[in-house]
Amino acid sequence: MALTDMMGRTTYSLKETGSAEVFGSISKVKQVESDRFRQTEHPVSHTLVVEGTTKLKPGDVLARNGYRYYVQAKEDPSTLGMFEVIYLNRQDGNI
Secondary structure, three states: OOEEEEOOOOOEOOHHHHOOOOOOEEEOOHHHHHHHHHOOOOOOEEEEEEEEEOOOOOOOOOEEOOOOEEEEEEEOOOOOOOOOEEEEEEEEEOO
16 A cells, blocks of 8 residues: 655555665765755655665665655666665654
8 A cells, every 4th residue: 555754755664664774885965966866856864875786666664773765766886787776865753
């Protein structure tokens, strides 16, 4: 069953979609990246770099240590599928 959060974004119950783990390195974004996404009205606060590719897409929600991370965009800078940079916006609170 699809749910909508306070910002109108679609979230899903864990019972419906299950859960998966994503392993990578998360860090705060640089000011230049923040400004780039602010222009497109998709605020980002963190990046997640993962080896290989993922099935994540904008609108997906990741949970870690009591925070929700909304996927805003993703890129494959290598263009070879070796790693992805996933741009996230962190929100307080559990899913």
